[in-house]
Every structure is written in structure tokens, then in C-alpha cells.
Amino acid sequence: MSLRISQSLSRAVLRPSPSTLLRTSIISRRFQSTQQKKDLPILYSAHAKVVGARKGHVEAESLNVDLTMSKALGGPGDAGKTNPEEMFAAGYGACFQSAMNAVAAKDGITMPTAPEDSIVETTVHLIGDMQKLDLGLRVDMKIMVRGLEMEQIKGIVEKTKNVCPYSRAIKGNVWTEYTVVKLD
Structure with missing residues (x-):
């Protein structure tokens, strides 16, 4: 069984829901403050x-x-x-999967321990017009998990979109389609 969840650029930018607007403004203010005051501790630098x-x-x-x-x-x-797209796909997939594990743990859900029972496949598409230098990215992410109910997986994925640093960085800028699959 699979489920597609799309993050629409037009919805994210033009018509955010009231709860999204509130949540986004709180997150934005927090990080704007960080940029201005640089008061949050750096956890890691690459x-x-x-x-x-x-x-x-x-x-x-x-x-x-x-x-x-x-x-x-x-x-x-x-x-x-x-190439840069492969590196972005690898980084985003690994970050998203790690964030899923953290979200699940915080919610008291045990993620599968066998690597083959929790898989994230990420495809990054370079889109646009090379001649006009009008370029962007589109992401397709397939999340496959064994041992959890579909509703649990969907809930974890939804929360992870607001936790994963890559997801937060591209939100509203990169069309992202999430496909959730319950492995049998």
C-alpha cells in the first residue's frame, strides 16, 4: 500500500493554512533571531x-x-x-531518515532496526531552462517501512517534514512529492 503526499509550491507560498502560517512564522522568527543574534549553539558544521x-x-x-x-x-x-544532484539526494535522504527515527522515538514508536526495513529513496531533478539560466530542483521521496501501520508511518513522515533540516530549508522553494509505502 502506498500514499502520495505532495507539497505544492503554490499552496505553500500563496495559500498557507492558518496553522501552517502560525507554525511557519514561529519557526521563521526563531531562525531570524538566530541569524541576527547568532545565539543558538552550533551542533555540527560541515x-x-x-x-x-x-x-x-x-x-x-x-x-x-x-x-x-x-x-x-x-x-x-x-x-x-x-554530481551535485546525487549528493543532495543522498544528504536529504539520510537526513530525513534520521529525523524520522528521532520523531518516532519522541512519539514512543519503535522504528525497525534492520536497515532493509526502513528505506528512503530520494530523486532530485534539476528542472528549468538552461538557456535562460532559470533552474531549480524538484524532489521525489519514497519512504518504505516494514513493521509499522500505514497511519503510523504517515504520521511520522508528516512530523518529519517539520523537523528535518533539509525539509525545512527547501520548504516553499522546492516541489517535493512524498510517497509512503508499508512494506510487507
Whole structure:
């Protein structure tokens, strides 16, 4: 059984519900205050150095990877190399799954412990018009969980959208479609 949940850019930007508006304004004020006063503690910082753009190299404390321009964008799509969209998909998927685990634990729900029983597949699409330099992202995320009821999974996913730092960062800016699947 699966369920699709879409985050509509037009709804998020043009017609937010009163509860969303209240919640968003509280969250926004909190982080605006943080940006102005820098009063929240930094939990972790990641730094990466990119040399050569999409055909270059990325170095970070625990990452050392070569980049390639995908074939779809006119590049060679070199095997063994990655691109910004793959890195975003991996980061977002891992972050969302970790946030799901935290949300479930806070709600007293035990997530499956076997890695194959809780899977997040994330596809990041580069969209727009290259000629006009009018580019953006679209995300499709498939969340598959075994051992929980569909309503539990849907509830965890809904709460996770407001907890995951990636979800919060792209909210209202990136069309995101969530598909929830209960694994048998």
C-alpha cells in the first residue's frame, strides 16, 4: 500500500493554512533571531571545498570525490564520479531518515532496526531552462517501512517534514512529492 503526499509550491507560498502560517512564522522568527543574534549553539558544521565546478573535485573532512557533468546535461557522466544532484539526494535522504527515527522515538514508536526495513529513496531533478539560466530542483521521496501501520508511518513522515533540516530549508522553494509505502 502506498500514499502520495505532495507539497505544492503554490499552496505553500500563496495559500498557507492558518496553522501552517502560525507554525511557519514561529519557526521563521526563531531562525531570524538566530541569524541576527547568532545565539543558538552550533551542533555540527560541515565544510567542503569545490574546485572545478561540475567537472571538478570535492574535498571535505571525511569526503573526497570527483564530480562529473551528467550525460543528460551534455557531459560525459563518468563512472565512479558524482554530481551535485546525487549528493543532495543522498544528504536529504539520510537526513530525513534520521529525523524520522528521532520523531518516532519522541512519539514512543519503535522504528525497525534492520536497515532493509526502513528505506528512503530520494530523486532530485534539476528542472528549468538552461538557456535562460532559470533552474531549480524538484524532489521525489519514497519512504518504505516494514513493521509499522500505514497511519503510523504517515504520521511520522508528516512530523518529519517539520523537523528535518533539509525539509525545512527547501520548504516553499522546492516541489517535493512524498510517497509512503508499508512494506510487507
